[in-house]
Amino acid sequence: MKKVLVLYYSQTGQLKNVVDSFISKLPDEEIQVDVRAIEPVQAYPFPWSFYEFAQEFPEATLVEGEKVKELEFLQNDYDLIILGYTVWFLAPSSPIVGFLKTNQAKKIFNNKPVITLIACRDMWVMAQEKMKTLLSNLDAKLIDNVALTDQGKGIYSFITTPKWLLSGSKDAFWFFPKAGILQSDIDNASRFGKRLNEALKADKEKEAKPLLRNLDAVNINGKLIASEIIGTKSFKIWAKIVKFCGKKNSIGRKIAVTFYTIFLVILVFTIVPLNILVRKTINRFQKNKLKELEKKYEEPSGR
Secondary structure (H helix, E strand, O other): OEEEEEEEOOOOOHHHHHHHHHOOOOOEOOEEEEEEEOOEOOOOOOOOOHHHHHOOHHHHHOOOOOOEOOOOOOOOOOOEEEEEEOEEOOEEOHHHHHHHOOHHHHHHHOOOEEEEEEEEOOOOHHHHHHHHHHHHHOOOEEEEEEEEEOOOOOOHHHHHHHHHHHHOOOOOEOOEOOOOOOHHHHHHOHHHHHHHHHHHHOOHHHHOOOOOOOOOOOOOOHHHHHHHHHHHHHHHHHHHHHHHOOOOOOHHHHHHHHHHHHHHHHHHHOHHHHHHHHHHHHHOOOHHHHHHHHHHHHOOOOO
């Protein structure tokens, strides 16, 4: 009997739907699948209010993590771990980070093959780089990564995603598409579980090699990589400033995140479009470099 552990934290419910589809064809009489949802000690609301959302920025950006409840009835002899997460401020969500920093995670992940499953906007590359470090600290073996991204690509998701988080509504409006991942993409994620079912029965997980190649597991837009790198560096600077101004719910922090949000909105509607135009021009002369970057960050699963 092969044993698979599936861990995730889903605030809006979308990642849970992705996880359910992903593993729908995985379990059978030969494969046991244990599914556990990570629970923060202090539950996060959905939808969020503006300040509840914005105040998570420093700790999420700096990958500090949030205190979580200990998971019950877990074993230490899983053959494979599937870790589902969303992206907060270009980093893995705070509850997932918090769990990965616990002693319980150290025991469970040690020397185990891991598949990461991401559901987010189309900017997840730097979050996955941070995730690689977290898993390395646990001596886990990352063998695959799957990323499902929102139907509203690029600058559209700068608007549709915050609107969804703050209002709870995914509906399309004006010329903006619906927020979130296409239902057809979620449904099609079942192909990964089917492949894993076959691979586990053949003991392929013991080889510590990718199991999900040639299934379109990830699809990176190389033109966004530079923006992610720049954004990550900028976020770190501002995160330290905001954190210095006060703890969560303090007046100092609220003032700081208000100022930063105004700055960010101005940036999105002025500098970002200009940067996109400049990048498009530059990228015409860097096609080979972009392809190399895409290939690098698409590992280990690839397209």
